[in-house]
Amino acid sequence: MKTKFETYRKILEKKADEVRRSMSAQKAAQVIARQEHVSDEGDLSQQSHEEWIFLNRNTLDVTLLREVQDALHRIARGTYGVCQECEEPISGKRLDAVPWAKFCVKCQERIASGNLQTESEQDLVEADQ
Numbered sequence: 001m002k003t004k005f006e007t008y009r010k011i012l013e014k015k016a017d018e019v020r021r022s023m024s025a026q027k028a029a030q031v032i033a034r035q036e037h038v039s040d041e042g043d044l045s046q047q048s049h050e051e052w053i054f055l056n057r058n059t060l061d062v063t064l065l066r067e068v069q070d071a072l073h074r075i076a077r078g079t080y081g082v083c084q085e086c087e088e089p090i091s092g093k094r095l096d097a098v099p100w101a102k103f104c105v106k107c108q109e110r111i112a113s114g115n116l117q118t119e120s121e122q123d124l125v126e127a128d129q
Contacts, residue, residue: 004092005075005081008071008075008081008099009075011099012068012071012075012099012100013072015068015099015100016068016069016072019061019064019065019068023061023065067102068099070100070102071099071100071101071102081095083104083107084103085103085107085111086104086106089104090104091104091105
């Protein structure tokens with residue numbers, strides 16, 4: 001199984017590099033495209049919309065990068081491939097499709113449907129009380 005995790009490690013490292021490059025390319029394109037002096041409200045609206053898209057995409061990229069880095073840490077700690085909720089093995093098919101997955105399909109479906117809170121969500125609820 002160690003050689004299989006080595007394959008996942010390489011896939012995850014490649015994905016992390018890809019996301020970092022994408023984020024850098026987006027930032028450079030945003031700086032180049034930004035107009036210093038907007039000539040009319042239409043241009044301002046267009047520029048604001050493009051900035052909104054950039055920020056949303058960047059947020060998604062940062063989230064993905066964190067998930068990929070977390071998966072790399074799990075490989076290093078020897079906890080990769082184990083569901084963080086039920087502690088059962090995550091199927092190879094799931095890891096092939098989403099190498100940064102931290103939940104098995106069953107637990108992920110329960111989280112998505114709102115029938116299961118993740119540990120961080122539980123911490124937030126407890127902090128509010």
